[in-house]
Amino acid sequence: MTELAEVVGDLADVIVVGSGASAVNAAVPIVEAGRGVRMLDVGIREERYKLPDGPLGELRRTDHEQHRYLLGEHFEGIGWGHMGAGAQLTPPRQFINRDADRLQPIQSASFFPLHSLAEGGLAGAWGAGAPCFVQADFEGFPVEYRELVPHYEAVAARIGINGEHDDLWPFLGELNALQPAANVDDNGRTILARYAKARDAVNRRGLYLGHPRLAMLTEPLRGREPTKYWDLDFWSDAGRSVYRPRWTVDELRAHSNFEFRANKLVVSFVERDDVVEVKARDVATGTLELHRARQVVIGAGTIGTTRIVLRSLEAFGKRVPIVCNPHTYMALLNANQLGKPIDETRHSLSQVCLVHAPAGPERPFTVGHMYSYRSLLLFRLMKDAPLPHREGLEILRHLSPSFVVLILQHADAPTAAKYCELEGPDKLTIEYALSRAEQDRIDDIEADVSASLRRVRCIKMRTVRPGHAASAHFAGTLPMSTRDEPLTTDRDGRLRGTKHVYVVDGSVFPTLPSKGLTFTMMANANRIGVGVARDS
């Protein structure tokens, strides 16, 4: 028997589904244009862990309660070497995927994604890497770089991005609204100093190093504070210096034409004449609700959005593509830093950005981020080392100031072996496999990068491939296309077969370049949001 849904609220101008990076950045231009926006989201918030103020080093020396947040109230911060999506989430960040597997189960033998029903979505724990796509990255898109430029600028002014006009500028894209680059820690500084000395030889190998673009403030912005260099960025949101989409939700809440409805898990939509009806389950009461709007913007994260769209269009048993940047983790020893002391005044995010571009910025290239191993504590390293704990601790405390974790993000494109399928209303299956040719390309890049890094005295110790979904960069299920085909979107983000339903998240990216997609996703969502505001 069909469950009846209770009609809730008046007819809204626009319903926005989700509260993550793309949803909120689509909502802003619509709200600013004066349209009434109702945002529906489960909106789980972290209430358990409140860290005291102060640098991590000081907390470790003085706070007798630090185990509560560093290890977790239930010791959930201690794991046994499991790799993959979410493996590095610290206890205060684990709310990001709370209840997601229970409320939105995924079947897979090959793909185990981190997904989120939290307020602010996955970007509640992102690494804040915020490069622009450049023209070469838009291959296969029906949108060009120049069309995104004003939206990159608008989003950068809204969220705050820091960076430097250095060797990486042609690869990370033009951006005027850029804050001064964040300070680089001792480990990163010694690598950049060595790079400056060996630049010509390193560049001849197609390797370029410089400052990363980070969505972290180095100057005050919209009530948020510049980073305090407390080294707590994996643990807390001190000063709100690192951008989280929930800061934008808070700003939107100040508008009278915006309402946020929490506890709403959107199930499906249906268009009736010029009204879109959205069914949502209240996860607190179990009630099925019916919300109505003139237009609907879906930004529930690629996997969440795909489930809603396939269910709404009753596209059961139909495979849609999925892409996801394969990641390589490379543990490096920075010989420039061996034995040297390190400054505790640092941020925890990427210190150095690396670009591997043997053919220059006009052709596809690979981007990586170099992190110093510091704030995640030594015991997390111990579990991966075959050393006895007493000697291991002694060795690691002397070597860890020279450790660098390089995360290489590889490009991805759809193939028949990467797909997503809804079998019945609730069973979402995702399978993902790389072809031999794709794997060979990754092997070649790893080998070339590792060899080139020796020129800056960074020695590879170990390579780890953390599993297919580990990057959490999911995309491509409802790609923007100029071809009028079902289960695609047009260049304005409108879902084909609908009149008033738009998709704004990673689902619409046909391919993924070797780069974090979040900033471009936000810029594209802003672009689509501007169009929705204009059309309504």
Next chain:
Amino acid sequence: MRDEPTDDLRADADDLRTEALVFGRYLVGRDLNEALIERYCRANEELFAHEAPDAAVEYARRHPWAIPMLDAAEGVAGMRGGEPALLRKKLLVMTAIVETTPEYVAQTEPRSASLPALAVKLGVAGARTALHAAAGLALLAVVKRRG
């Protein structure tokens, strides 16, 4: 009426306290205070409630001199992959507890050293690891055989 703990539960609790003491001494060279012992016991209840008894853990608890060898041997054995041995997991828990305690920060925070001093420290630690692993692999085989 409150239930009194059974003899078995009391014995388990005593075993955990003994473990906390001997593992603590192994890692930091002195007795841990009551709060850390209690924290270790609580972590075990949270993380290992359903683990079967393990011969290496039992042996380490009763013969603390064997811990460095069994730890090194289980580390080498674990290089084949798969789930770490229970002894290694329990020692990791104790390492995490010690590392997040202000009294022991000086023993766990990153350190600088001149390159010659660093070479000596790493050489000594490496040699001890190799010796402990060699002796430990033989001991571990015996302990596991005796079950």
